[in-house]
Structure formats: C-alpha cells, structure tokens
Amino acid sequence: MSRWLFDLGNSRLKCAPLHDDGSLGEVVALAHEQTEFARELQRLLPERADSACLASVASPTLSATVIEVLTQRFRCISLARSSARLAGVRTAYAEPARLGVDRFLALLAAHGRGTGPWLIAGVGTALTIDLLDRDGLHRGGRIGPSPRIMREALHAAAVQLPPHGGDYREFASDTVDALASGCEGAALGLIDRSLAQATRMLGEVPTLLLHGGGADMLAPHFPDALRAPALVLEGLAAWSRVGTVPGTAEC
Incomplete structure (x- = not known):
C-alpha cells in the first residue's frame, strides 16, 4: 500500500x-x-x-x-x-473541533515519542504552545504571533522598520538588531514562562519540543530542547x- x-x-x-x-x-x-x-x-x-x-x-x-x-x-x-481523544491523548478543549488540527497532531506525535510531560512549541506563522502531561492529557496552550509575523507587522505599521535581518542581542546597539532581539525575545519569553508555569503545575519539568519553520531561530536558546522538524507529519x-x-x- x-x-x-x-x-x-x-x-x-x-x-x-x-x-x-x-x-x-x-x-x-x-x-x-x-x-x-x-x-x-x-x-x-x-x-x-x-x-x-x-x-x-x-x-x-x-x-x-x-x-x-x-x-x-x-x-x-x-x-x-x-477529536476529544485518540491514541492515548485527551484534548483540553470542550469543543475539540476548535483545536487546530496541526496542534492536535503535534500532541499525538509527542505522546507517541514516549513518556512525557511535553511542552510543544510550534514556530510558524503563529507561535503555538501546548502542554501534554505524562498521562496524555492536554492541559491547554497559548497562541501568539511568531517572530516573523511580529517583524512584518511592525514593518507594515512603520515602513522605515526593516521586515527582516539583524541578530539577537540581549541589549542591541542598532535598530535592526533591536528589532530581531525584541521579536525573538518576545517568543523566547513566552516559551520560558510556559516552561516555568508548566513545571509549577505538574511538579516536574516538561521536555520542550520545537517544531515549525521558525524553530531553528529559537533552538540555540534552548539547548535541552528536542527539535522535531516534521512533528505534525509524525502525528x-x-x-x-x-x-x-x-x-x-x-x-
């Protein structure tokens, strides 16, 4: 077949x-x-x-x-x-159809990799974060703009701000680096906070799974994370x- x-x-x-x-x-x-x-x-x-x-x-x-x-x-x-439950995964949404199928499949893929818990961060057009405990229960998630979309939105509102380029700096000394640092930093901060809150909720540190086209940009800041470029296809x-x-x- x-x-x-x-x-x-x-x-x-x-x-x-x-x-x-x-x-x-x-x-x-x-x-x-x-x-x-x-x-x-x-x-x-x-x-x-x-x-x-x-x-x-x-x-x-x-x-x-x-x-x-x-x-x-x-x-x-x-x-x-x-769906509400499948292959050992139970979703947090009261209306499962409202959970993006890409997020649902990423949950299936994470659970299929072995014992959790998992914090799954997808970096594409949106930055999506979902928490899956070791029993396969989805504890919910977050959706925000990815660094790329933040840069494009700033450029659309103020055309003098370049839509790409620059390097991440903790405190940048020029505009293009400051833009890269701010937009990437916003995503990093959301993931960091999600990791901290997930650890407090579960009483253990979840493994961070990074996937999506923009994951390579953020991966160096999370040396313990697992990269899963085809996570949705795995699911x-x-x-x-x-x-x-x-x-x-x-x-």
Whole structure:
C-alpha cells in the first residue's frame, strides 16, 4: 500500500511518503507563494498511489486546490480532524473541533515519542504552545504571533522598520538588531514562562519540543530542547493508523 502524508500550513505545504514500517520518507516543503504551486506539487507526487492523508489549517480555497491535485493521483483521500481523544491523548478543549488540527497532531506525535510531560512549541506563522502531561492529557496552550509575523507587522505599521535581518542581542546597539532581539525575545519569553508555569503545575519539568519553520531561530536558546522538524507529519502518521475518516474519496 502506497500512502502519502500532507501538512498544509499557513505558509508552506510539507509532504512525505509513509513507509510500511511507519517511518517517514523524505520530507519536502513548498511555499504557498511559489509560482505554479499546484504544478510543483504535481511534480512531487507519484503518478498513481493508494491513499493520501491531509491535515490543513490553510484557507478553504488553498485546501480545495491541494485536494483537487490529490484526487488526480490518489485512490483515497482522508482529511485529518481534531477529536476529544485518540491514541492515548485527551484534548483540553470542550469543543475539540476548535483545536487546530496541526496542534492536535503535534500532541499525538509527542505522546507517541514516549513518556512525557511535553511542552510543544510550534514556530510558524503563529507561535503555538501546548502542554501534554505524562498521562496524555492536554492541559491547554497559548497562541501568539511568531517572530516573523511580529517583524512584518511592525514593518507594515512603520515602513522605515526593516521586515527582516539583524541578530539577537540581549541589549542591541542598532535598530535592526533591536528589532530581531525584541521579536525573538518576545517568543523566547513566552516559551520560558510556559516552561516555568508548566513545571509549577505538574511538579516536574516538561521536555520542550520545537517544531515549525521558525524553530531553528529559537533552538540555540534552548539547548535541552528536542527539535522535531516534521512533528505534525509524525502525528498525521499516527492519525492515519487509528483515526482515518474518508474525505473526498472512498477508501
């Protein structure tokens, strides 16, 4: 059986084949703004395959574009959704459908890695933080802007402020470094506070899991953190084994 996994985020699409032993094949990322996005996606895919699992937090229009491409290549397509409990994970949300599917899949992936607790920080368009205790109970989370979005928002409000560049400094001596330091520092502070509060709540220090396109920027500040570049795809692999619900095609 040939199965592929697709993580459609707000900025990029990440995809990989799923091997028979449950491991991921080579992960490839495509930016949404890339010209001829649909055609580039088609080039990545096999001519024909059995099934595809898609997790999307993107706009309905972009999701429909990706689904249209997938229906041309895959016999079966399943759309991942958040649920109250699955594979040993119980979500904190009273309405699980309101929990972003990327966050839900990251919880599944963390729990599948072994005994927690885990503090999961996703650094993409948003900075998302979720706490998962050692029993698989989601204790809730936070959502804030990522450093990249903070820089872009400042540039939009004050065009003289550059939207990128600069190096992190504890106390910067020029504007571009000050911008990098402030925006990165805001994200670092939110993660630091979340770690401290999680430790107080649970009585033990959770392992920090960093994932997302902006995680490399923050990782040097957390030497004990684990980097998990394909965490959502890991969770989607787990979901495909136990939570698959047919989507646009019959499985």
